[in-house]
Amino acid sequence: MHALLRRTGFSLFALFASCGVGAQAQAAAGDTRLGAIGMEGELPARDAVAALYAELDFQQATQSYLWALPLVSYAQWQAEFRDKLGAKSGDLMVLDSYEDKLGVITANATTPYILGFVDLNETGPLVIEMPAGPTAGGIGDFWQRAIIDMGQTGPDQGKGGKYLVLPPGQQPPDDAGQYYLAKSETMNVLVGFRVLDPDPAKGKALVERFRMYPYAQRAEPAKTRLLSPGGKAWSGTQPRGMAYWQRLHGIIQKEPVNERDRFYMAMLASLGIEKDKPFNPNERQRKALEQGVEVGELIAKANTFAKRFPDAQYWPDRQWDKVLNIADPSQRLTYYDQLWERSAWFYEAVTNTKGMVSKTPGLGQTYLGAYTDNSGNWLDGGKNYRLRVGANPPAKQFWSMTVYDIDSRCLIDNPQRKADLSSRQDLKKNPDGSVDLYFGPKAPEGLESNWVQTLPGKHWFSYFRLYAPTLAYFDKSWKLDDITPVQ
Known part of the structure; x- marks a missing residue:
């Protein structure tokens, strides 16, 4: 790597000014969105190259932030359930009260939520027994793509039924005809539903009939654990700063890379985030990541609101x-x-x-x-x-x-x-x-x-x-x- 590419600690503004108009070694100056870029004929001046790479790193970080929002969201939510509320893979969290729901992004304040994260790396194929009754829900992968609906808009149409969630690449078992099949493209999934019956007693009874267990344990399935936050504070909002990238790096280690995401993985690799490698960004990468998450969220707000x-x-x-x-x-x-x-x-x-x-x-x-x-x-x-x-x-x-x-x-x-x-x-x-x-x-x-x-x-x-x-x-x-x- 050329020595000038290892320079860090400068602001883009100062660097652009130093290599812009008035630099005697330059034959011309290119006026760009970034300011005046020193030119040597048709090429950027040698002392402008580092600034251009810094801009590339920043742009990669900004775009990667926006791309990763659904994945980081679920990974954060899963981690908060695990680390702050004591939930394990396959447990169900019942969010009923106002305080329970304060951690859910744009929660419905009217009906209870019943949610659980499952790591199929641990369970293998997963059986879900959905009870009959007025519910709305489904199973989603960690890119927040719906795998299958459950309840009134699902194949059981509110009448209840058994679902079988298959990990990526897993072939259906011989008895697959007994289930509604849900083929996931990620190893981690969210299973959740809302109870639409306004009677709390009926809703509680319905939730208690829900079962979720590994297919391998179908002969003697354990009872599904139902948990509640119990007044503990938690937050499913995507973290800010370097914590965003740490959460992204962590979940990438557990998930296969979808074909459509390989170019984004290339951008992340140049920023120090790779599958099967530790996350230890250097100063150049850290600066781009910190700036990218800040501007990326501002763009997300504009894009959303x-x-x-x-x-x-x-x-x-x-x-x-x-x-x-x-x-x-x-x-x-x-x-x-x-x-x-x-x-x-x-x-x-x-x-x-x-x-x-x-x-x-x-x-x-x-x-x-x-x-x-x-x-x-x-x-x-x-x-x-x-x-x-x-x-x-x-x-x-x-x-x-x-x-x-x-x-x-x-x-x-x-x-x-x-x-x-x-x-x-x-x-x-x-x-x-x-x-x-x-x-x-x-x-x-x-x-x-x-x-x-x-x-x-x-x-x-x-x-x-x-x-x-x-x-x-x-x-x-x-x-x-x-x-x-x-x-």
């Missing part, structure tokens, strides 16, 4: 976006995979199933996101807002409006200990059947039941969910108002 996907805006005269713009849970279109739609969704949310992108009236869920008020201004926790939900919302089951913290993308952690308003609550209605929802630091007098407390000095965003959306949602004959500032 100010979407530029052509069909993201649901109504042309409203600020509401479709938050899930991945056309199919495989993330694959005819000629490319949806990298930027994937990055947006898995920065602000977790999991993806076919039920979450259902276009069949009466099945699945839909998600609309509001990041701004009716004038396009970010939602400010120090201001007061109103949202009018028109009469007859198009939801066969129920609707909910949930407030999230921008920084964590999790439920707002407010003194009120409440983040959502829904049709399952006793909300005050207007004479025409519409409902006014309020958001701000203080409740409007007499409307406390219709209010979520926001935090001054912090911004927020919201999801409006429809469970079992009806035709009026899909044909857009029903329209949701924008969030509007009020005094």
